[in-house]
Amino acid sequence: MSRRIILAAVLAVSAGLCGQAIAQEKSIxxxxxxxxxxxxxxxxxxxxxxxxxxxxxxxxxxxTGQALDTGRRGDAxxxxxxxxxxxxxxxxxxxxxxxxxxxxxxxxxxxxxxxPARVKGSKDIVGALKAIKGKSAAFISRGDKxxxxxAELNLWKQAGIDIAADKGPxxxxxxxxxxxxxNTASASNSYVLSDRATWLHFKNRGELDIVVExxxxxxxxxxxxxxxxxxxxxxxxxxxxxxxxxxxxxxGQKAIANYKINGQSLFFPNATAQGV
Amino acid sequence: xxxxxxxxxxxxxxxAKLYSIVALSLYVSVCAVALAAFVGFPLGAFLxxxxxxxxxxxxxxxxxxxxxxPVVVGLVxxxxxxxxxxxxxxxxxxxxxxxxxxxxxxxxxxxxxLSRQTIEDLWEEYRDELNAMRVGPVRCVVTLLWDGRFSLxxxxxxxxxxxxxxxGTVILVGxxxxxxxxxxTTAIALETSKGxxxxxxxxxxxxxxxxxxxxxxxxxxxxxxxxxxG
Numbered sequence: 116m117s118r119r120i121i122l123a124a125v126l127a128v129s130a131g132l133c134g135q136a137i138a139q140e141k142s143i144x145x146x147x148x149x150x151x152x153x154x155x156x157x158x159x160x161x162x163x164x165x166x167x168x169x170x171x172x173x174x175x176x177x178x179t180g181q182a183l184d185t186g187r188r189g190d191a192x193x194x195x196x197x198x199x200x201x202x203x204x205x206x207x208x209x210x211x212x213x214x215x216x217x218x219x220x221x222x223x224x225x226x227x228x229x230x231p232a233r234v235k236g237s238k239d240i241v242g243a244l245k246a247i248k249g250k251s252a253a254f255i256s257r258g259d260k261x262x263x264x265x266a267e268l269n270l271w272k273q274a275g276i277d278i279a280a281d282k283g284p285x286x287x288x289x290x291x292x293x294x295x296x297x298n299t300a301s302a303s304n305s306y307v308l309s310d311r312a313t314w315l316h317f318k319n320r321g322e323l324d325i326v327v328e329x330x331x332x333x334x335x336x337x338x339x340x341x342x343x344x345x346x347x348x349x350x351x352x353x354x355x356x357x358x359x360x361x362x363x364x365x366x367g368q369k370a371i372a373n374y375k376i377n378g379q380s381l382f383f384p385n386a387t388a389q390g391v
Numbered sequence: 392x393x394x395x396x397x398x399x400x401x402x403x404x405x406x407a408k409l410y411s412i413v414a415l416s417l418y419v420s421v422c423a424v425a426l427a428a429f430v431g432f433p434l435g436a437f438l439x440x441x442x443x444x445x446x447x448x449x450x451x452x453x454x455x456x457x458x459x460x461p462v463v464v465g466l467v468x469x470x471x472x473x474x475x476x477x478x479x480x481x482x483x484x485x486x487x488x489x490x491x492x493x494x495x496x497x498x499x500x501x502x503x504x505l506s507r508q509t510i511e512d513l514w515e516e517y518r519d520e521l522n523a524m525r526v527g528p529v530r531c532v533v534t535l536l537w538d539g540r541f542s543l544x545x546x547x548x549x550x551x552x553x554x555x556x557x558x559g560t561v562i563l564v565g566x567x568x569x570x571x572x573x574x575x576t577t578a579i580a581l582e583t584s585k586g587x588x589x590x591x592x593x594x595x596x597x598x599x600x601x602x603x604x605x606x607x608x609x610x611x612x613x614x615x616x617x618x619x620x621g
Binding site: 144149152153157158173174175176188189190291292293294295297298301316317318319320347349 | 474482567572
């Protein structure tokens with residue numbers, strides 16, 4: 116019987132231990148996009164921010180659409196994403212306080228070295244998409260309402276192609292993050308639109324390479340928004356705003372510019388003093 | 392994690408990050424199994440010994456729920472714990488606690504269903520004896536649980552296997568936050584998405600090795616226990 120008592124005691128103590136609160140420190144939850152995490156930017160920025168302010172930023176990385184929804188539900192204090200239209204809607208409907216532009220990078224069209232659509236070296240993304248559609252060359256779409264997916268749909272529209280109606284078996288929507296889309300393209304030698312940062316950090320390239328870059332239409336702006344504390348009382352307004360203020364400060368902007376892979380900058384700071 | 396690093400370098404160079412990921416994985420899964428066992432064993436024993444209308448429905452449901460899709464459990468827990476959900480004021484979404492709750496829900500049906508079967512079989516064996524001794528229902532349950540402890544340990548291991556192997560719930564309710572809610576399985580998912588397949592594979596080997604070691608330990612404990620119990 117005594118052994119049973121010991122067993123019960125062990126169970127009770129372990130249950131108690133498991134229920135204990137993890138030490139609370141100054142922390143905020145940031146919902147951001149897969150590109151900022153997969154590219155390694157946050158691993159570079161967050162330790163600098165923490166050393167300066169003592170605030171721990173916990174990053175949940177999702178597609179832009181999902182990241183904004185996380186903010187809408189009040190499950191994050193700050194959103195850091197890249198789809199201006201969706202961000203402005205987020206602020207307009209009162210879910211966020213104010214949008215601050217932080218930095219930009221650009222999208223690149225990735226494709227197999229065999230280049231079945233003959234677009235390599237072009238600076239014309241719209242022409243390249245027309246050629247891909249014309250040849251029915253394999254194309255991987257994120258299909259997840261992310262910032263990159265929004266940008267891709269926008270580019271098809273600019274090419275005069277109604278992709279929802281005109282897509283064939285060559286156009287595959289995988290509904291996953293940037294890394295997964297690149298893995299899929301790598302395994303099937305398909306074209307895919309990627310942000311440059313994730314591409315530079317991506318290791319499983321196989322036969323893939325950049326085929327189109329440098330078109331102004333491929334500009335990719337990132338913005339940061341505080342979730343509206345009037346809608347969600349628990350939002351850590353001061354800590355969240357401190358994160359935003361640091362990102363757009365000269366020091367934060369410099370930290371962003373300093374993040375390089377093989378000597379190449381991944382993101383270019385372009386904060387303006389005033390939010391929009 | 393730097394370029395060209397692989398999981399083995401990480402282990403042997405004593406990379407603190409890997410240890411903390413492993414520790415979190417074990418912490419979450421062990422707590423989830425303990426929580427599920429705390430509720431599941433008494434519930435399984437109760438189901439085994441009692442007869443009431445609707446009992447078979449409950450038994451079949453528990454058996455079926457052993458195969459609950461993790462992503463659905465994750466979604467339900469996510470919606471409950473979200474700030475806009477009914478339990479949002481707890482403020483535990485994207486924390487290890489949320490992951491423990493979600494995994495415990497996944498493991499609970501396994502513990503209930505398997506322990507019910509074990510206890511029911513033991514009951515067939517001991518019923519006359521226990522009835523003759525006029526043992527009360529609570530003592531009955533305790534005695535049967537204790538006598539079935541070696542089989543029930545396998546039940547715990549099955550639960551632990553389910554908890555430590557799954558990725559669908561913890562990535563949804565934990566958010567895969569670096570240094571806070573990143574487990575072995577979510578780290579593997581992340582490295583795969585970064586295209587660092589060798590590192591992902593290496594982490595997979597580490598995970599499988601740990602699960603093997605735990606099962607070997609449990610087997611050892613059981614052997615020693617059986618020898619002592621005669």
